[in-house]
Amino acid sequence: AQSVTQLDSHVSVSEGTPVLLRCNYSSSYSPSLFWYVQHPNKGLQLLLKYTSAATLVKGINGFEAEFKKSETSFHLTKPSAHMSDAAEYFCVVSDPQVSGGYNKLIFGAGTRLAVHP
Amino acid sequence: NAGVTQTPKFRILKIGQSMTLQCTQDMNHNYMYWYRQDPGMGLKLIYYSVGAGITDKGEVPNGYNVSRSTTEDFPLRLELAAPSQTSVYFCASSFLPRQPENAFFGQGTRLTVV
Numbered sequence: 001a002q003s004v005t006q007l008d009s010h011v012s013v014s015e016g017t018p019v020l021l022r023c024n025y026s027s028s029y030s031p032s033l034f035w036y037v038q039h040p041n042k043g044l045q046l047l048l049k050y051t052s053a054a055t056l057v058k059g060i061n062g063f064e065a066e067f068k069k070s071e072t073s074f075h076l077t078k079p080s081a082h083m084s085d086a087a088e089y090f091c092v093v094s095d096p097q098v099s100g101g102y103n104k105l106i107f108g109a110g111t112r113l114a115v116h117p
Numbered sequence: 118n119a120g121v122t123q124t125p126k127f128r129i130l131k132i133g134q135s136m137t138l139q140c141t142q143d144m145n146h147n148y149m150y151w152y153r154q155d156p157g158m159g160l161k162l163i164y165y166s167v168g169a170g171i172t173d174k175g176e177v178p179n180g181y182n183v184s185r186s187t188t189e190d191f192p193l194r195l196e197l198a199a200p201s202q203t204s205v206y207f208c209a210s211s212f213l214p215r216q217p218e219n220a221f222f223g224q225g226t227r228l229t230v231v
Contacts, residue, residue, distance in 0.1 A: 009157070034218050043121070043207055043222030044160070090159050094218060104176075105218060107159020 002027045002095045006108035014116050019078040021111045023091035026072065032094040033074045034105075035065055039087045047089075050074065061085070086115045120144070123208050123223035130198040130230045138193040138226050140208030148211045149191040150175075150220060151183065153204040160207060166191055198230045 007022040025031055035047040048059025055067040061084075065076045074091060091108040124139045142149065147168045152160040152175075162175030166185040180202060182194040191210075195202060205227050209220035 004159075032218070041224065043209075043224050045222075046218060049218055092159070092218070104162065105160070107161075109158055 002031065002093050002106050004091050004093050004106055004108040006089075006091050006111050008111050009109065010112050010114070012114040012116065013081045015083055016080050019076070019081045019085065019113065021076040021089050021091075021113065023074045023076065023108060024072050025074060025091070025093050027093060033065075033067065034092040034094070035059065035063070035074075035076050036090045036092060037087050038090065038110075044090070047076070081113075081115045083115050083117070086113055088112050121208055121210055121221050121223035123206075123226050125226060126224065127227045128229070130195075130228065132198060132200065132230060134198050135194070135196050136198065136228075138195075138206055138208075138228075140191045140193065140223060141189050142191075142208075142210040142221070143189065144210060144212070144221065145188060146210035146212050146221075147188065148213075148220070149185070150209045150211075151181070151191070151193045152207045152209065153177065153202075154207060154225075155204050163193065163206075195228075200230050202228065203230045204228060 003026045005024045033050045036044045037047050038044050047063050048057045050057045050067045058064045063078050088110045090110050093106045095104040121142045150165045151163040154160050161177045163181050164183040166172045169188050172183050172185050205225045207225050208223045211220035
């Protein structure tokens with residue numbers, strides 16, 4: 001069975017400093033991995049996705065993530081935090097269903113990022 | 118603007134009451150999904166639909182019903198509300214069949230059952 005663990009429930013950084021949100025996954029085969037962002041009172045927005053191409057994936061708003069198979073990690077980073085980055089971030093693994101019409105998305109518990117002036 | 122629209126945004130229900138959460142999309146997507154998000158948790162799939170007239174259960178379907186009479190609309194019905202159904206509900210739609218990661222999400226409905 002596939003699973004996702006986000007190692008920090010809350011991360012607080014100062015504006016202009018780097019951001020690191022940690023994610024580890026468990027998968028019995030090559031996974032597809034994603035990061036989503038959820039701003040307050042908003043729906044989810046896809047930040048970036050890894051689907052077995054380049055291991056360093058660039059997303060929107062300056063975020064990127066590196067897939068490390070040996071460490072089963074998919075950490076999200078950004079060189080310089082902006083106040084508008086304050087939100088909740090979810091690491092997600094896709095579990096293809098043998099039957100049914102969809103890929104099951106397995107969500108981590110989320111990491112709330114706070115950005116201070 | 119095109120996208121997924123959910124109504125209402127907020128609702129308080131008493132135990133045992135029923136209600137319907139509305140979801141409509143104007144992108145002509147065949148695939149639609151209902152998720153619930155509990156505090157400190159990610160999303161869990163309640164029901165999904167692969168097209169008009171076709172629905173199926175997700176991970177946590179108990180206590181809910183859905184219908185899909187048109188491509189645009191995918192309402193979620195709670196028949197006998199329970200406190201365990203207090204949650205934020207998200208509707209989503211996608212064009213590609215096996216890529217819910219590319220889904221568009223609505224803004225959510227925050228439901229409290231008291």
